[in-house]
Amino acid sequence: MTSPHAPAPTSIHLVPHTHWDREWYRPFQSFRMQLVDLVDRVLEMLESEAEFAFTLDGQLATIDDYLEIRPEQAERIARHVRSGRLAIGPWQILMDEFLVSGETLVRNLEMGWQRADEFGGPMRVGYLPDMFGHVAQMPQILRAAGLADAVVWRGIPAAVDRHAFRWEAPDGSWVRAEYLPNGYGNAAGLFAVPDRLEAAGARFLEWAAPWFGTDPVLAMYGTDHTAPVPELAALVSRLNEVHEASNMRIGTLAQYIEGAPPLTDADPCWRGEMRSGARANVLMGVASARIDIKQAAGRAETLLERYAEPLTALHVAPDAWPEAFLRLGWRKVVENSAHDSICGCSVDTVVDQVLVRFAEAEQIASTLARRAAIAVSGSVPRGALTVLNPSPSTRPGVVEAELPVPDAWGDVAFELSDGTRRGTQELARKEPLLFDQELRGGDVDDLFRRFHGREIFDHAWNGYRIDGRTLTLEVDNDPHPAWLDVDDLRAEVTAAMRAAADDTWTVRIVARPRRRLTAAIDAPALGWTAIRAVEGSADVPDGVRLADDGRSMTNRLVSVRVDDDGTLAIDAADGTSLTGVGRIVEGGDFGDSYNYGPPASDVIVERPSAVSVSADLAGPVRGRLAVVRSYPWPSGVEADGSARTAETVETEVRTEVELRAGEPFVRVSVALENRSRDHRVRFHVPLSRRADTSSAEGQFAVVERGLVGEGGYREEPLGTYPAHGWVDAGGLAVLLEHLTEYELTEAGAELALTVLRSTGLISRNDNPYRQDPAGPELAIPNAQMLGPWRISFALMPHAGTWAEAGVPAAAERYRHPLLAVGGGGAPDASWPPAGAGDDALALEGPHVALTALRRREDGWLEARVVNLGTDPVTATLRGEILEARASSLRGEPGDPLPVEDGAVTLALRGAEIRTLQVRRVESALARPEVLDASGPRQNA
Numbered sequence: 001m002t003s004p005h006a007p008a009p010t011s012i013h014l015v016p017h018t019h020w021d022r023e024w025y026r027p028f029q030s031f032r033m034q035l036v037d038l039v040d041r042v043l044e045m046l047e048s049e050a051e052f053a054f055t056l057d058g059q060l061a062t063i064d065d066y067l068e069i070r071p072e073q074a075e076r077i078a079r080h081v082r083s084g085r086l087a088i089g090p091w092q093i094l095m096d097e098f099l100v101s102g103e104t105l106v107r108n109l110e111m112g113w114q115r116a117d118e119f120g121g122p123m124r125v126g127y128l129p130d131m132f133g134h135v136a137q138m139p140q141i142l143r144a145a146g147l148a149d150a151v152v153w154r155g156i157p158a159a160v161d162r163h164a165f166r167w168e169a170p171d172g173s174w175v176r177a178e179y180l181p182n183g184y185g186n187a188a189g190l191f192a193v194p195d196r197l198e199a200a201g202a203r204f205l206e207w208a209a210p211w212f213g214t215d216p217v218l219a220m221y222g223t224d225h226t227a228p229v230p231e232l233a234a235l236v237s238r239l240n241e242v243h244e245a246s247n248m249r250i251g252t253l254a255q256y257i258e259g260a261p262p263l264t265d266a267d268p269c270w271r272g273e274m275r276s277g278a279r280a281n282v283l284m285g286v287a288s289a290r291i292d293i294k295q296a297a298g299r300a301e302t303l304l305e306r307y308a309e310p311l312t313a314l315h316v317a318p319d320a321w322p323e324a325f326l327r328l329g330w331r332k333v334v335e336n337s338a339h340d341s342i343c344g345c346s347v348d349t350v351v352d353q354v355l356v357r358f359a360e361a362e363q364i365a366s367t368l369a370r371r372a373a374i375a376v377s378g379s380v381p382r383g384a385l386t387v388l389n390p391s392p393s394t395r396p397g398v399v400e401a402e403l404p405v406p407d408a409w410g411d412v413a414f415e416l417s418d419g420t421r422r423g424t425q426e427l428a429r430k431e432p433l434l435f436d437q438e439l440r441g442g443d444v445d446d447l448f449r450r451f452h453g454r455e456i457f458d459h460a461w462n463g464y465r466i467d468g469r470t471l472t473l474e475v476d477n478d479p480h481p482a483w484l485d486v487d488d489l490r491a492e493v494t495a496a497m498r499a500a501a502d503d504t505w506t507v508r509i510v511a512r513p514r515r516r517l518t519a520a521i522d523a524p525a526l527g528w529t530a531i532r533a534v535e536g537s538a539d540v541p542d543g544v545r546l547a548d549d550g551r552s553m554t555n556r557l558v559s560v561r562v563d564d565d566g567t568l569a570i571d572a573a574d575g576t577s578l579t580g581v582g583r584i585v586e587g588g589d590f591g592d593s594y595n596y597g598p599p600a601s602d603v604i605v606e607r608p609s610a611v612s613v614s615a616d617l618a619g620p621v622r623g624r625l626a627v628v629r630s631y632p633w634p635s636g637v638e639a640d641g642s643a644r645t646a647e648t649v650e651t652e653v654r655t656e657v658e659l660r661a662g663e664p665f666v667r668v669s670v671a672l673e674n675r676s677r678d679h680r681v682r683f684h685v686p687l688s689r690r691a692d693t694s695s696a697e698g699q700f701a702v703v704e705r706g707l708v709g710e711g712g713y714r715e716e717p718l719g720t721y722p723a724h725g726w727v728d729a730g731g732l733a734v735l736l737e738h739l740t741e742y743e744l745t746e747a748g749a750e751l752a753l754t755v756l757r758s759t760g761l762i763s764r765n766d767n768p769y770r771q772d773p774a775g776p777e778l779a780i781p782n783a784q785m786l787g788p789w790r791i792s793f794a795l796m797p798h799a800g801t802w803a804e805a806g807v808p809a810a811a812e813r814y815r816h817p818l819l820a821v822g823g824g825g826a827p828d829a830s831w832p833p834a835g836a837g838d839d840a841l842a843l844e845g846p847h848v849a850l851t852a853l854r855r856r857e858d859g860w861l862e863a864r865v866v867n868l869g870t871d872p873v874t875a876t877l878r879g880e881i882l883e884a885r886a887s888s889l890r891g892e893p894g895d896p897l898p899v900e901d902g903a904v905t906l907a908l909r910g911a912e913i914r915t916l917q918v919r920r921v922e923s924a925l926a927r928p929e930v931l932d933a934s935g936p937r938q939n940a
């Protein structure tokens with residue numbers, strides 16, 4: 001802090017505002033009624049007091065939620081926005097930055113900005129008042145969207161000792177950050193006692209002087225869900241009379257930022273993420289509260305970003321771009337990114353609604369992805385398989401499908417469209433006999449009552465045989481032939497059975513023989529390939545072999561063995577070894593949704609009372625071992641938090657360990673039926689070498705973190721951190737499906753992943769690890785997470801750094817399975833189908849990731865790429881590109897970019913995010929709705 005004798009500030013800029021948590025300790029519809037009252041009052045005050053101004057919390061959700069009830073007020077709002085006295089946006093919602101994908105942050109800004117433009121434009125300030133810390137790339141996100149300022153509170157490190165500082169992203173782009181030393185409500189109580197304004201003004205300036213020096217003071221008048229007092233303007237005049245030094249005027253936050261002095265070299269500079277607890281709680285425990293929300297978020301985001309948008313953009317006719325559906329899906333995801341929603345620190349009714357929104361986004365995105373796949377599958381014969389690759393590079397992946405295979409065949413191989421063959425593994429054989437009953441010939445109508453047109457028992461009726469008094473109806477997943485006179489067929493069968501009306505008939509419904517097969521194949525960059533089943537055997541490169549002991553397996557790239565205590569020993573081909581992997585460590589948690597906090601006397605359970613191991617899948621494509629360990633977990637924590645209960649519940653933890661052909665990592669899935677309350681369950685991995693830091697893939701960046709955080713504000717500075725795509729430390733990469741909490745424990749000797757955290761309160765007034773309550777002490781029984789849970793991830797031991805080991809590529813492969821659907825063309829359609837095996841759009845460059853690919857209104861495709869490394873790289877996007885242009889982060893077209901041989905070359909700074917737009921050769925793309933009508937049954 002600057003000297004206590006610093007010169008006093010010259011003026012106070014009062015920003016009337018409210019902080020609007022859309023849903024939290026009360027559900028949305030309940031808070032919204034209060035919002036409508038608040039906005040009604042604000043509009044009246046704007047009209048009755050010329051000096052009044054208001055800042056509507058930086059999020060357009062407040063406007064949308066208000067106008068849904070008062071649609072007639074839109075123009076009135078727009079008038080005040082245009083006058084500059086009502087500041088709205090730029091966000092759609094005040095999100096949590098760490099618990100959502102980078103792309104969700106961008107869409108939030110894009111959505112809010114676009115909507116604000118309809119009312120006269122957004123506040124041009126990156127307002128981030130209540131986020132539980134700030135991600136490293138936020139300065140770059142703001143700059144690339146056209147913003148030069150941020151306003152922040154939580155997470156700000158002790159190194160920032162004044163109200164303004166330079167905040168830099170890992171790529172070097174920066175914004176001026178306005179720090180809110182006492183939070184977004186630093187002046188909320190200033191006018192609480194109108195008779196004592198002089199003292200309040202003096203006290204406020206005294207508090208502000210060390211932070212602001214002679215700069216105008218930013219006084220945030222408003223806090224959670226509060227409305228301004230109607231007589232505010234009069235109170236401000238009165239304050240200026242009784243305490244001249246206040247020199248207070250009312251304005252918006254945007255006006256304060258516009259008038260704020262520019263940064264000087266003397267101001268502090270901070271580079272990267274901010275998760276410090278120096279002066280405010282950072283509430284790091286939200287990363288592990290309600291893992292079901294994090295799982296649902298991961299599914300919805302991945303499906304929208306990496307399947308629905310890119311596959312539709314590349315494989316569906318431009319005029320069939322499903323903008324309205326995508327907008328709706330994204331809107332649900334963005335609404336859920338609100339900090340109290342995604343964090344899981346809300347009442348159970350709110351969480352129920354959050355999960356429904358994610359489910360809707362997931363339904364939209366997965367259906368759009370399938371429709372894109374169906375659009376491609378029109379040229380692939382029925383009975384064959386269409387496989388799409390969501391990754392922008394040619395890569396291997398395991399596909400699985402139920403395909404028709406004659407019973408006479410022994411081994412089956414997959415033949416790819418380029419003629420290569422791959423060995424398969426049979427996972428299951430379909431039971432062909434679906435129905436076997438006796439029926440009097442005269443009652444044949446009873447049989448046909450079970451049909452719906454051609455459909456019977458979820459199958460298509462394709463033909464029949466009559467053999468004596470046995471009727472066999474032949475059915476299949478696919479209609480074959482495609483056109484069939486069902487009424488005629490039915491008349492034939494009816495006539496035959498009526499002819500022996502009094503005889504007893506045996507009626508059998510027999511499905512075409514099908515086998516569920518899996519194989520590892522290569523698929524072209526963002527393109528597709530076709531596969532058909534052929535008789536015979538073929539090679540499975542780097543196939544999985546299970547040892548005779550039934551507890552170890554290898555695919556040459558990585559080997560895994562289950563030891564007697566149920567932990568794993570993993571050896572990578574590069575010589576890296578891990579032992580004791582997967583110790584399940586369970587302890588009490590007397591904290592709350594915001595912060596883990598152990599009971600005064602904790603009991604840690606980590607030794608199983610029973611262990612069993614069985615081989616589950618035998619290879620060569622997929623090998624799997626199941627380890628079942630049983631633990632006597634205490635049933636809860638004593639009500640006073642002194643200790644865990646003496647009563648225990650025996651809990652089985654089933655860990656499935658899987659190797660797949662050609663994969664350099666071990667897939668792990670931990671499943672359990674939770675019957676204990678107030679506890680935390682973690683999966684520990686002893687590292688091959690001690691780590692001082694971890695590297696975690698987050699929002700457009702890989703961030704490096706130490707073992708513990710910075711504390712100061714009476715919140716235990718735990719080193720529990722969120723990781724979005726993967727985390728790497730000490731020669732181990734953990735590849736993730738969704739946001740997961742991790743910690744380096746034992747002084748960096750182990751990495752712990754949180755599998756489950758159970759708590760029963762939004763905020764505990766007396767949390768052992770946090771002094772200051774973070775919300776109301778309300779019960780949230782569902783956050784105990786009782787019932788069945790499963791969490792999946794993969795472990796990749798490696799030598800060298802994450803970059804040398806190719807961790808991003810492995811994570812890309814783990815998180816984004818190939819998408820397979822049945823062929824939709826004629827069974828005798830030509831083979832190989834045209835276009836199969838071709839790259840659609842390929843992105844090249846070390847550690848360069850594609851985060852978005854979609855179609856814009858003018859028909860151009862927009863891609864966003866990020867250099868995850870710290871060194872400058874050259875990236876190339878190629879695939880019959882005709883024209884290219886730069887773009888802002890929000891999609892505003894910029895200057896043309898050179899195109900050579902259908903490719904665009906980009907020079908990226910270390911950690912740079914780049915958005916560009918391209919036009920490609922696009923011919924013969926299908927419209928999926930036409931195909932859907934007669935489309936194939938999906939059997940993949």
Ligand SMILES: [Zn+2]
Pocket residue numbers: 019020021130339340
């Ligand atoms: Zn909030």
